[in-house]
Amino acid sequence: MRSFMKEIRIHARAGQGAITTAALLGYAYFKEGMYPYAFPNFGAARMGAPMNAFVRVDSKPVRLRSQIYEPDYVIIVDSTLMRGYNCFSGLKEYGIAIINGKEDLEVPQLKPKQKAFVVPANEIAMKTIGRPLGNTTLIGAFAAATSEIKLDALLEVIKNRFSGKAQEGNIEAAKQGYEFIKKQQGAY
Amino acid sequence: MKELLEGSRAVAEAVKLCKPGVISAYPITPQTHIVEELAQMVASGELDSQFINVESEHSAASVVLGAVATGVRAFTATSSQGLLYMGEVVFNIAGMRLPLVMTCANRAISAPINIWNDQQDSISLRDAGWIQLYAENNQEVVDFHLMGYRISEDKSMMLPVMVCMDGFILTHGMEMVDMPEQEKVGIFLPPYQPLYKLDPAFPISMGLLADPDYYMETRFAIKETLKDALQFIPKVALEFKNIFGRDYKDCLVEEYHTKDAEKVIVAMGSVCGTIKEVVDEFRKKGKKIGLLRIISFRPFPYQRVYEILKDIPRVAVLDKSVSLGAYSPLAIEIKAAFAGKKKAPQAISSFVAGLGGRDITPESIKDILRKLTQKEIDLEFIDLKPELLKESYGD
Numbered sequence: 001m002r003s004f005m006k007e008i009r010i011h012a013r014a015g016q017g018a019i020t021t022a023a024l025l026g027y028a029y030f031k032e033g034m035y036p037y038a039f040p041n042f043g044a045a046r047m048g049a050p051m052n053a054f055v056r057v058d059s060k061p062v063r064l065r066s067q068i069y070e071p072d073y074v075i076i077v078d079s080t081l082m083r084g085y086n087c088f089s090g091l092k093e094y095g096i097a098i099i100n101g102k103e104d105l106e107v108p109q110l111k112p113k114q115k116a117f118v119v120p121a122n123e124i125a126m127k128t129i130g131r132p133l134g135n136t137t138l139i140g141a142f143a144a145a146t147s148e149i150k151l152d153a154l155l156e157v158i159k160n161r162f163s164g165k166a167q168e169g170n171i172e173a174a175k176q177g178y179e180f181i182k183k184q185q186g187a188y
Numbered sequence: 189m190k191e192l193l194e195g196s197r198a199v200a201e202a203v204k205l206c207k208p209g210v211i212s213a214y215p216i217t218p219q220t221h222i223v224e225e226l227a228q229m230v231a232s233g234e235l236d237s238q239f240i241n242v243e244s245e246h247s248a249a250s251v252v253l254g255a256v257a258t259g260v261r262a263f264t265a266t267s268s269q270g271l272l273y274m275g276e277v278v279f280n281i282a283g284m285r286l287p288l289v290m291t292c293a294n295r296a297i298s299a300p301i302n303i304w305n306d307q308q309d310s311i312s313l314r315d316a317g318w319i320q321l322y323a324e325n326n327q328e329v330v331d332f333h334l335m336g337y338r339i340s341e342d343k344s345m346m347l348p349v350m351v352c353m354d355g356f357i358l359t360h361g362m363e364m365v366d367m368p369e370q371e372k373v374g375i376f377l378p379p380y381q382p383l384y385k386l387d388p389a390f391p392i393s394m395g396l397l398a399d400p401d402y403y404m405e406t407r408f409a410i411k412e413t414l415k416d417a418l419q420f421i422p423k424v425a426l427e428f429k430n431i432f433g434r435d436y437k438d439c440l441v442e443e444y445h446t447k448d449a450e451k452v453i454v455a456m457g458s459v460c461g462t463i464k465e466v467v468d469e470f471r472k473k474g475k476k477i478g479l480l481r482i483i484s485f486r487p488f489p490y491q492r493v494y495e496i497l498k499d500i501p502r503v504a505v506l507d508k509s510v511s512l513g514a515y516s517p518l519a520i521e522i523k524a525a526f527a528g529k530k531k532a533p534q535a536i537s538s539f540v541a542g543l544g545g546r547d548i549t550p551e552s553i554k555d556i557l558r559k560l561t562q563k564e565i566d567l568e569f570i571d572l573k574p575e576l577l578k579e580s581y582g583d
Contacts, residue, residue: 019360023194026362030192039361042303061325061364063461065357066549 006148007068008055011087012077015047020161021075021135022053025142027157028149029057037062050081071095073146075138079105088114098141100134117145117181124176129169136170140177144185151178190366195326195358196221198365199265199291202333204235205373206289208263210255212240212248216270217303218355219293223265245270249277256286257394259385261337265291267355269298271309275316281348282317282410284395287340287380288348289333290318294457294508295355296544304545305355307457311485311509311517317410319349319417320486321439322456326365329353331434334368334377338424341380345420347413352485354458356545368432376431414487421484440489442481445471446496449478451560454497454522455506456482459541459548463506466553477557482518490525497522498531504560506553506570508542516540516567537565546571 008025012018019040026038036057043049054068070090079101081087088097088110095114099107100121107116119141121134128137136158143149151174158170193201199222203211211230213223229235242248245266252262266274271292281288292310296302310320319339323329329351336349353359384392398406418440425439436442442460445467446452453463460481470477480496482489497503507516514520519538526532539556542548552570559565 023362026192030364035364036192037361037363039357041356063325064465064550065354065361065458065462066552067547069549 005058007071008073009068009071010053010075017135018053031153128173136173137177140174144178144181200225202330209260210262212251218359219267245273249274259382261380267293268295268309285346289336293355293359302544307508310352322352357458440484444479446478450476451502452478454480493525503533503536535564541570
């Protein structure tokens with residue numbers, strides 16, 4: 001549609017924090033003067049069921065209300081979803097995918113100009129937050145891989161969203177997610 | 189102040205600004221967040237209101253009915269089955285001429301169970317005597333709550349207002365909302381001054397038996413008031429604009445590129461945003477497409493619709509609800525606007541889309557535009573899956 005509109009599709013299971021992920025991305029964009037529209041789509045309304053959360057962002061208020069079928073970016077919070085779904089469906093020609101998984105995770109062959117980054121977000125989250133909730137690590141990685149949002153803006157948003165130990169842990173998790181990608185990019 | 193808020197949170201903030209004395213509600217998806225947020229505000233002392241927990245929507249509606257009857261501003265919210273369960277009280281609130289604002293987080297109706305968005309719930313209560321306003325985005329949701337109380341409580345109205353917002357799409361959608369300032373809300377919406385109330389010092393009765401000698405006039409009176417509302421809602425929208433700066437014109441309809449249009453889609457609610465995107469895309473290619481958005485479904489602005497559409501060759505009506513066994517609800521009204529009139533579109537075609545949360549995409553809208561020819565179409569379902577219609581039981 002309009003070239004400056006960006007669309008992010010998050011694949012997760014209900015209860016894994018995808019809505020919070022979308023919200024944090026939304027706040028980060030909002031901080032930078034953009035107009036995000038972050039919204040979920042639930043499958044079966046129970047924990048563990050596959051679900052999507054979306055962020056559509058533009059430099060003016062977003063009016064388009066449909067789900068996202070041709071994302072610029074995909075964030076896969078739970079890589080087991082890649083077995084049953086084509087999580088990369090409709091990904092744009094220069095699209096970027098951020099996948100939560102171990103180094104040896106098998107990722108399907110993408111189109112030549114598309115990029116996929118596998119980030120051990122659960123491991124990083126275990127170390128930083130103490131629970132395998134990789135969301136903040138993934139959006140740290142997203143910031144590095146896409147240059148869509150600045151790390152500082154993201155950290156500030158995380159600071160506002162969490163308090164106490166969770167705040168500390170999530171800030172560290174986002175930083176490490178960011179660094180993980182930056183190191184990889186340096187190696188390219 | 190401009191904030192990024194979930195729709196439900198925005199409703200709670202708007203309701204807080206209106207300072208209801210009593211809030212009563214029963215949680216139901218996708219409305220739950222609204223009353224959770226309000227309960228939190230009351231519990232933390234942020235909002236000075238009595239939050240009354242109840243065991244059902246029927247009771248929630250009854251509690252707010254009772255509260256308003258004693259002269260207190262009240263609020264409730266519901267959705268889908270919850271609204272249906274409230275049904276008889278919903279009629280009573282209007283019948284007793286009690287001003288109230290209720291949020292309906294629009295959602296499909298069972299069976300089969302479906303928690304997702306369409307507009308069958310509020311549409312099914314269109315005949316209850318309430319004013320129904322359908323919002324396109326969360327800014328409107330907020331503003332319509334404020335306007336809702338102002339309209340509802342005016343001595344010339346004394347009728348309840350239902351603010352309809354698409355479930356999930358708006359209730360769970362986070363977007364920028366410019367939250368009105370409390371000081372300005374105070375000017376726009378003075379404290380509720382009841383015309384009549386339940387008061388032990390001056391006992392009266394409300395909603396008593398009206399036998400055949402009296403009943404008809406009560407319905408005639410509501411009909412007349414709703415006719416007056418077509419004049420009054422625009423006045424309130426103007427007051428609103430003067431205080432808050434946002435201009436909803438007459439707040440009955442919104443015209444989007446209708447003036448020179450050859451094809452116009454008529455619709456309500458959040459899907460109109462998607463339609464506007466498609467209109468822009470077609471306009472860039474020189475194709476004269478437009479949108480007529482109905483904001484006020486009750487009262488229905490027949491005259492406005494007639495004036496706007498009378499010279500439009502082809503009109504498509506998109507309903508997110510059905511009136512099973514008849515034309516779809518919005519199409520019925522649009523067709524009725526031209527009954528017995530000299531001018532009319534060549535074709536008023538009717539389409540149903542998005543039932544039970546089926547996503548309405550720009551492609552769905554383009555499909556409607558493709559099908560909108562000279563040949564009038566009655567009640568075509570868009571994005572239907574033919575393979576699912578082949579299942580059968582027995583021989």
